[in-house]
Amino acid sequence: MSKLIQNEMLKLIAKKRLVVIAIIIGVLVALFTYAQYRQVQTQQEKLGTKDWRTILQKQIVDTTNRLSSTGMSDEWRRELQIMVKQEQYYLDHNINPNAPGAPTFVRVFLENSIGLFIPLMVMVIASDLVSSEYSLGTVKLLLTRPVKRWKILLSKYITLILAVSLIIAIAGALSYGISGFVFGFKGWGAPILTGFNVTKAGLNTANVKLLSLWEFLLMDFGLVWFVAVVVGTLSFMLSVLIRSTAAGMGIMLAALISGAILNNMVSSWNSAKYLFMVNLQLTDYLAGNPPPIQGMTLSFSITVLLFWWAAALFVSFFVFTKKDVY
Amino acid sequence: MEKKVTLAVKDLKKKIGKKEIIKGLTFELQEGEVFGFLGPNGAGKTTTIRMLVGLIKPTSGSIQICGLHIDEHFEEAMKNLGCIVENPELYPYLSGYNNLLHFTRMLDGVREKRIMEVAELVGLTDRIHDKVKTYSLGMRQRLGIAQALLGKPKILILDEPTNGLDPAGIREMRQFIRFLAEQEGLSVLVSSHLLSEIQLLCDRVAILLNGTIIRIDSVQQLLENREKMAWRMTPLEKGKHILRSLTKIEEIDDGTILTVFDEQKIAEWNKKLVDAGVSVCEMSRKMPVLEDLFLELTGGESRE
Known part of the structure; x- marks a missing residue:
């Protein structure tokens, strides 16, 4: 089996996909770093102070003012209320929610890329892993070796x-590396709150815990990895089912983007919570952002994703081992 | 002495949907012979080959490689088989060496040393470290064969091995296949839609039409009495008269006369013609055309 994996790695590296992905990530991170840098600058200019406490206070006042205006949708109002409460909590406990520094940047980056960006990168690799063998015709050589089909797929x-x-x-x-040059590499121990629980009654702070940023990041990375594996497995299944890499990518892309859009409009369509693409924002649960549909929790989302993962894996192996190759 | 049977196929059938594509094939391959699969496009050659190598599951029937059923002992059976199905499609972005390394890793007990051995066997040593996308079609074909020989198989299955090669490449390939069968004792199964190619390459041939084997025979037997001799003579009428008195003749539009090809008699006929003052401008041996052969073997039954 290790020899088969060596083979797959040989092909993956020869195709230079990983290099392309690394370059894309590098360029985007540089862009985001610059954007973040500008944001911090303008904020400081506007408020004329570098004190985050003043900024936070100002934000709370702003949000409260917006809350008092009429003609606002219920959803939006509830979100704003939660935001005010969180900000107030940070202020009361003397915690800077946006403490600049590379670790914070990494956290924000992960939270924003878990739903679309990282899955897209994973998809680039996963979607042609099997279908490219079909389009090249090499599958005929691969499957006529004295190796069982399931072993080939497993590798x-x-x-x-x-x-x-x-x-x-x-x-x-x-x-971490790129943003560190701009914001400094320190800040691993910064305190961060997690465990906000959005219920029908509003924000529930009963389970709130204080964590060091590195602990929080570890959890973030774990969740991002899990989401990436699930999305990768789904693309992998499409790659087995569809000979054309482009078609497989198109379907996956449509699913991912529809997820990003649905997140903002499904709050009253309850059964949508069983779709995998509205469950990808796992880090939002840690950060205490409200879920797209009320009643969704971290464990619910993980369960839904696990189900999709298992189904995709089963279909992939079942079809690959049975399929006639023409 | 009876030769060892390496591949045994019994009543092989394949249905796709409701249509039966392969309708019960039975044949055997022996050690050291080149066996031809002859048939027009769509006769079921490729489908059969794909079933033999495990790409397509037969609907019914059995395939035994060196006595092992491929559906029960797939791994063991496939160790004895090397193949190229249709074109030799290898990874264009890898070098020839890495392609062979890739397939070596999928064979238990084959060492990396073997890679250079097979590269030398097919004459690719100089270019083995170049990327496959820079290879010519002939080189790819040879690399494909090298790949098939890695595991020292007992059976080699080649689907249209001379497809797309130039005449020099075709001859080279033919010599190489004969060498493998005669010197290395491999059983080679070759498919083709060209009768001339099968005639030059194979010992025995199975003729396929619409998913059934209409005839299995040695190439000699099959072609015997089917080859024709073409004559061009002046004066034509006199020549025709003499030949007609000797054998059955056939006249084609352009004044060429066809008789049977009979090595013993040809010289004699020619002498008679010359003695009678007929100058013979051309005498050539004509291969039967596949279409004619089919027509003859099937008794004019129409093709689907």
């Missing part, structure tokens, strides 16, 4: 998991 899947892990490591390293 490909393990390679995918390794590649996913590598992509996330690259994303972490690049976002």
